[in-house]
Amino acid sequence: MARIIDITPRSRDIQPVLMLLTSHRLDCFLLCVKCLELYTDLSRFKKIYVVANAVSDEHAVIIKAFQKRHPGVIDVHVTPRGLIPAVVSMQNFIMARHSQDVIVRLSEDVFVTPNWLDHLLAAFKLHRGDEAVPLASCVTPVSRTGRQVMDRALRAHFPGERARLPHLPMETNAVYHRFVWEKILHHGLVEKYLDLERPRHVYLGHISVDCVMFDGRLMDAVVPIPMRVPAGVGRVDEFHINGHLRTTGRRAVVATDAVVHHFSHSGPEAFLRRHVSLDDIWWYMTFLQDSPAYRVPKAFAARRAAGAAPPRPAPGVTPKPELLRLMEEREMRVLK
Numbered sequence: 001m002a003r004i005i006d007i008t009p010r011s012r013d014i015q016p017v018l019m020l021l022t023s024h025r026l027d028c029f030l031l032c033v034k035c036l037e038l039y040t041d042l043s044r045f046k047k048i049y050v051v052a053n054a055v056s057d058e059h060a061v062i063i064k065a066f067q068k069r070h071p072g073v074i075d076v077h078v079t080p081r082g083l084i085p086a087v088v089s090m091q092n093f094i095m096a097r098h099s100q101d102v103i104v105r106l107s108e109d110v111f112v113t114p115n116w117l118d119h120l121l122a123a124f125k126l127h128r129g130d131e132a133v134p135l136a137s138c139v140t141p142v143s144r145t146g147r148q149v150m151d152r153a154l155r156a157h158f159p160g161e162r163a164r165l166p167h168l169p170m171e172t173n174a175v176y177h178r179f180v181w182e183k184i185l186h187h188g189l190v191e192k193y194l195d196l197e198r199p200r201h202v203y204l205g206h207i208s209v210d211c212v213m214f215d216g217r218l219m220d221a222v223v224p225i226p227m228r229v230p231a232g233v234g235r236v237d238e239f240h241i242n243g244h245l246r247t248t249g250r251r252a253v254v255a256t257d258a259v260v261h262h263f264s265h266s267g268p269e270a271f272l273r274r275h276v277s278l279d280d281i282w283w284y285m286t287f288l289q290d291s292p293a294y295r296v297p298k299a300f301a302a303r304r305a306a307g308a309a310p311p312r313p314a315p316g317v318t319p320k321p322e323l324l325r326l327m328e329e330r331e332m333r334v335l336k
Contacts, residue, residue, distance in 0.1 A: 014121055015046040016213065017098045021087060022108035023053040026062065027278050028263050029108040033066050035285050039114045046101060048073045051090050054081035083236050084227050091237060092224040099216050099223075105237070107210045109263035110140070111285050116211075119258030123201055124213045126253075133251050134221070135207065135214035135241075138258040141180050141190065143208035144170040146262070149254055153193035158183060171234070174268035181276045185284050190259055198256050205245050207252040209238040210262045221248075234266055261285070 022029045036042065050063050050073060060077070067073040078086040095103060102124065106112075116138055124136040140146040147170050154162045165176055183189035222244050225237050233239045245252065263281070264272045 014102055014125065015044060016102040016104050016121075017094070018045045018048040018104045018106060019051065019091065019094055020048065020106045020108065021051045021053070021091075022059070022063075023055065023081065023087075024059075025108050025263075026056065026059045029059065030062055031111055031278065031282055031285065032106070032108055033062070034282075035111040035113070037069075038286075039112050039288075040117055042070050043072075044117065045072065045104075047098075049094055050075050051087060051094075052077045053083075053087050054079045083234075084229075088225050088227060088236050095219050095223045099219055102213060102215045103219075104211070104213050105209055107262065110210045111261040111263070111281070112211075113259050113261070113285075113288055116258050116260050119255045120211075120213050123253050123255035123258070126201075128215070131217060132249075133203065133253050134217035135212050136253045136255060137207050137213070138211045138260045139193075139254060139256060140208055140210050140260055140262040141184060142177055142262045142264065143210055144206065145204060145208040145254060146180075147176070148204065149202055149256060150189075150193050152198075153189065153196055154183075156196070157189070157192050158187075171265045172267045174271040177264055177268045177272045178275050181272070181281075184261070185276070185280055194257070194259070200256060202254040202256055203251040204254060205249075205251055206242045207238070207245070207254075208262070209235060209241065211260045212252070218244075 020032070022032075042048065048070065050066070052060065052063055052075065055063070055077070063075050067075050076090060078090045080086060091105075104117075104120075120136055120138055127133040127136065137145060139149050141150055151162075161179060165179060166173060168176075170176060180189065218241070222237075222240050225240050227236075229236050229239050244250070261281070263269075263278075
């Protein structure tokens with residue numbers, strides 16, 4: 001009997017290009033990079049583009065330190081401040097240059113978790129031959145996509161509070177932002193969600209672009225991203241990608257076992273910062289390596305033992321204030 005050979009690429013054989021967009025949220029970018037280093041084998045990326053939009057000098061130093069630690073990081077500075085024309089033009093250039101590659105788009109205020117890339121790649125690979133499903137995404141609790149996917153967990157575990165949430169668009173709903181972060185940090189929302197029986201994949205006609213993976217099937221349809229959007233639209237690429245999905249009937253696949261954390265949309269950010277500390281988020285993200293729900297790959301055990309992970313407080317000790325500022329100072333010392 002003839003032997004059947006699977007010639008489709010394994011998930012680990014796909015070497016994506018990472019496009020990391022950053023501008024003015026230095027503290028978020030620092031935490032984003034630290035989570036990438038803690039929970040991702042960055043050598044699996046073919047290239048890592050850090051698209052820096054009119055960043056401060058301190059921000060530029062952090063990017064240079066990241067670049068020095070990892071070969072393959074390309075530091076791209078664009079001006080003036082704003083998505084149009086600077087950032088969108090550079091996105092168009094990178095996507096045109098890598099039209100034959102798989103691209104991951106990541107925002108500066110997204111914090112990845114253990115195994116996120118493996119789960120995202122597995123979902124993407126499963127649908128790579130399906131023209132109707134041209135992109136894949138992780139579950140991001142603070143996003144329109146995440147609200148829809150995680151709503152069953154919210155209703156099951158926090159029904160009273162969930163029922164009182166204002167019926168506002170996700171992107172402007174400051175109460176929802178605070179509610180979800182408090183449940184993540186203090187009440188185990190993500191762990192409760194991961195414990196639920198759920199489909200492996202969810203298919204949606206819209207997507208939040210905070211963490212998405214796509215290839216030429218999508219780029220052929222939306223690149224170059226147009227520079228014109230209606231008034232009030234903040235994310236140009238998300239607007240045009242969702243417009244394409246809506247008009248063509250195509251879908252995005254969400255890998256329900258891949259969770260990444262988006263800090264905030266621009267509107268509720270000032271409110272959220274008054275109620276949710278990035279220091280608390282940092283400690284939460286650090287402790288994920290011990291969470292059985294995430295199952296950190298064994299390859300990272302030696303790296304953590306060697307001191308790659310941030311120091312942890314002793315039991316009962318409150319984390320030091322201004323932790324992110326101290327981390328930033330450590331980064332700047334790298335280049336001295």
